[in-house]
Amino acid sequence: MKLRLRTLALAMAAAGAAGAMGVAAVASTTSAEPIQPIVRTPPADRQMVELGKKLFFDPRLSRSGFISCNSCHNLSMGGTDNVRSSIGHHWAQGPINAPTVLNASFNVAQFWDGRAADLKAQAGGPIANPGEMGFSHEMAVDVLRSIPQYVDEFTRVYKKAPLDIEQVTQAIAEFEKTLVTPNSRFDQWLQGDTKALSAQELAGYQLFKGSGCVACHNGAAVGGGSFQKMGLVSPFKSSSSSLGRYEVTKQEADKYYFKVPTLRNIELTYPYFHDGSAATLHDAVDVMGQVQLGRRFTADENDKIVAFLKTLTGDQPAIVLPVLPPSGDKTPRPQPFN
Amino acid sequence: MKLRLRTLALAMAAAGAAGAMGVAAVASTTSAEPIQPIVRTPPADRQMVELGKKLFFDPRLSRSGFISCNSCHNLSMGGTDNVRSSIGHHWAQGPINAPTVLNASFNVAQFWDGRAADLKAQAGGPIANPGEMGFSHEMAVDVLRSIPQYVDEFTRVYKKAPLDIEQVTQAIAEFEKTLVTPNSRFDQWLQGDTKALSAQELAGYQLFKGSGCVACHNGAAVGGGSFQKMGLVSPFKSSSSSLGRYEVTKQEADKYYFKVPTLRNIELTYPYFHDGSAATLHDAVDVMGQVQLGRRFTADENDKIVAFLKTLTGDQPAIVLPVLPPSGDKTPRPQPFN
Numbered sequence: 001m002k003l004r005l006r007t008l009a010l011a012m013a014a015a016g017a018a019g020a021m022g023v024a025a026v027a028s029t030t031s032a033e034p035i036q037p038i039v040r041t042p043p044a045d046r047q048m049v050e051l052g053k054k055l056f057f058d059p060r061l062s063r064s065g066f067i068s069c070n071s072c073h074n075l076s077m078g079g080t081d082n083v084r085s086s087i088g089h090h091w092a093q094g095p096i097n098a099p100t101v102l103n104a105s106f107n108v109a110q111f112w113d114g115r116a117a118d119l120k121a122q123a124g125g126p127i128a129n130p131g132e133m134g135f136s137h138e139m140a141v142d143v144l145r146s147i148p149q150y151v152d153e154f155t156r157v158y159k160k161a162p163l164d165i166e167q168v169t170q171a172i173a174e175f176e177k178t179l180v181t182p183n184s185r186f187d188q189w190l191q192g193d194t195k196a197l198s199a200q201e202l203a204g205y206q207l208f209k210g211s212g213c214v215a216c217h218n219g220a221a222v223g224g225g226s227f228q229k230m231g232l233v234s235p236f237k238s239s240s241s242s243l244g245r246y247e248v249t250k251q252e253a254d255k256y257y258f259k260v261p262t263l264r265n266i267e268l269t270y271p272y273f274h275d276g277s278a279a280t281l282h283d284a285v286d287v288m289g290q291v292q293l294g295r296r297f298t299a300d301e302n303d304k305i306v307a308f309l310k311t312l313t314g315d316q317p318a319i320v321l322p323v324l325p326p327s328g329d330k331t332p333r334p335q336p337f338n
Numbered sequence: 339m340k341l342r343l344r345t346l347a348l349a350m351a352a353a354g355a356a357g358a359m360g361v362a363a364v365a366s367t368t369s370a371e372p373i374q375p376i377v378r379t380p381p382a383d384r385q386m387v388e389l390g391k392k393l394f395f396d397p398r399l400s401r402s403g404f405i406s407c408n409s410c411h412n413l414s415m416g417g418t419d420n421v422r423s424s425i426g427h428h429w430a431q432g433p434i435n436a437p438t439v440l441n442a443s444f445n446v447a448q449f450w451d452g453r454a455a456d457l458k459a460q461a462g463g464p465i466a467n468p469g470e471m472g473f474s475h476e477m478a479v480d481v482l483r484s485i486p487q488y489v490d491e492f493t494r495v496y497k498k499a500p501l502d503i504e505q506v507t508q509a510i511a512e513f514e515k516t517l518v519t520p521n522s523r524f525d526q527w528l529q530g531d532t533k534a535l536s537a538q539e540l541a542g543y544q545l546f547k548g549s550g551c552v553a554c555h556n557g558a559a560v561g562g563g564s565f566q567k568m569g570l571v572s573p574f575k576s577s578s579s580s581l582g583r584y585e586v587t588k589q590e591a592d593k594y595y596f597k598v599p600t601l602r603n604i605e606l607t608y609p610y611f612h613d614g615s616a617a618t619l620h621d622a623v624d625v626m627g628q629v630q631l632g633r634r635f636t637a638d639e640n641d642k643i644v645a646f647l648k649t650l651t652g653d654q655p656a657i658v659l660p661v662l663p664p665s666g667d668k669t670p671r672p673q674p675f676n
Contacts, residue, residue: 057414058414059412059415059419060420064421064425065419065420065421066409066419066421066425071404074397075659076395076396076659076660076661076662077397077662078664081397081403081404082398082403082665082672083402083403083404083672083674087402087404087674090429091428091429091674093674093675267664268664270664270665271671279667279671280667281667282667316661318658319658319659320656320657320658320659321413321414321656321657321658321659322414323414323654324414324415326416326605326606326608327420327608329617329618329619329620333609333617334420334421336421336425336429336431337431
């Protein structure tokens with residue numbers, strides 16, 4: 001136990017780690033690496049998770065009846081939509097790249113600018129955003145309250161009627177907390193399987209640590225623990241108008257600060273950066289080297305780092321598609337075209 | 339065996355049954371009812387089905403990278419999108435209601451106007467339709483050929499490279515053939531469980547048979563076996579400009595003929611009719627009575643028929659969401675906004 005705690009302290013120190021990282025995840029390794037294996041913990045309330053899964057996949061939380069959480073955080077595609085910026089209500093172009101929902105519970109806060117403290121607070125955002133799901137909390141709740149099987153299920157889970165938006169967002173958040181991706185090859189290596197990585201991948205990891213990437217991309221989620229300036233060493237030219245953390249704090253010093261994204265499953269979550277401007281991992285590593293570290297990686301170095309990054313793809317959540325309860329006769333119908 | 343064949347012949351006669359109905363499904367019942375239990379048969383090629391499932395869920399078959407087969411044939415929602423007409427590329431409004439993909443292999447042909455002979459022929463349609471997925475077969479194949487894991491999987495399944503659109507549509511069709519929904523309460527009743535239906539539901543079934551609905555809605559899929567005129571007894575006023583079967587045959591006599599939709603899982607596949615104009619089952623039964631049968635069902639009759647129709651909801655396919663292979667560095671990127 002003493003050894004374990006000491007190892008934990010070392011790991012936390014090495015990582016410059018924020019409290020948002022799962023302590024359980026850290027404690028499970030005996031290594032002092034700045035990255036810890038990610039661990040899936042059993043949900044506290046399975047019924048709530050099942051309800052949240054339905055809501056996550058239910059496009060009736062949007063005005064059109066067409067867009068669900070899964071539309072932009074597609075669990076077939078690393079919890080993202082793999083486009084530069086998302087498509088919203090009436091084909092609105094989103095202002096920012098959709099971050100992955102996988103391992104999002106490890107983030108210090110949600111959204112690129114951290115404007116939501118946690119997953120529950122985040123879940124309400126897109127529903128009411130005119131350029132995303134284009135609905136309102138009131139209308140979404142009205143729809144759900146009109147669906148008999150949902151009413152029954154909410155009552156079973158919460159023992160409190162009528163259902164409300166707090167229950168809706170809590171259930172979605174509880175489902176999202178289960179979207180953790182353990183057992184990547186890198187985690188296998190962290191846990192002692194020395195053959196889990198090739199020489200090239202291991203060289204990539206050494207470069208990743210040695211050149212400073214790990215200063216921000218650390219902890220169980222290999223990121224997600226802090227806000228950092230995009231364009232730390234040289235300006236990052238972007239088509240996005242987002243000012244990042246400044247939008248929340250209105251502090252001049254927070255301009256262009258964004259939440260450091262997780263690198264877990266990064267092979268699946270292209271394109272990269274808050275503006276989705278890097279189409280490939282090679283592009284992303286190249287730009288990061290220049291604007292964050294003031295360094296031009298050689299092609300060989302770039303290849304090695306990319307090879308390492310691809311070892312961070314973990315077991316994707318095994319999602320059995322929910323069967324959604326049918327609308328009742330009085331359920332307000334979606335309005336996709338007006 | 340003799341008895342079985344005679345029963346089969348009776349059932350076929352009672353149903354006015356088309357060849358499209360699965361004979362296996364009919365033979366499994368010993369009843370002479372005009373509806374037969376629906377039976378899920380094991381797929382011929384599981385690897386092809388798995389590949390087809392990936393393709394069914396892959397939005398990279400659309401120009402935007404946002405729309406997959408599952409967008410409009412959502413397997414969480416009875417294989418439909420539950421809107422009057424579908425949302426396509428750039429939020430295009432579709433001309434017709436998306437029919438369910440569930441049990442679609444039992445249809446005499448595909449699309450409301452039957453312009454595709456089978457599921458394989460159907461699968462290519464939406465990909466290249468400018469108002470649906472907005473892509474082309476060539477571009478879709480280019481995308482798939484650039485994704486290393488797909489190339490491997492197609493080669494494993496087809497033993498023939500390079501992959502082509504025929505392979506793509508065949509795999510999707512083979513997946514769709516697995517989307518069969520057995521074990522509805524009505525099927526349990528057909529198979530001898532006399533307690534599976536309530537008195538009201540059974541009365542609804544008797545009305546369904548006695549008033550003529552069953553003339554078109556029969557067989558294992560309770561429909562899907564023939565084309566019939568929408569507005570047989572009195573004109574059906576529609577906002578849709580579709581002329582139905584006429585669009586295919588250009589025969590005057592085929593105007594306003596549409597494929598009879600399956601009533602399997604009808605509780606889940608609202609809104610109803612080719613124009614999606616009936617929001618509820620009560621509406622649909624009312625209109626059908628008037629325009630097809632020249633009859634006004636009383637509220638009590640309507641309730642009974644609706645109660646019966648809801649017994650046709652079968653076990654929904656248990657779909658484990660596929661994990662899609664990531665795009666390669668050279669994969670053409672989706673173009674949602676230009």
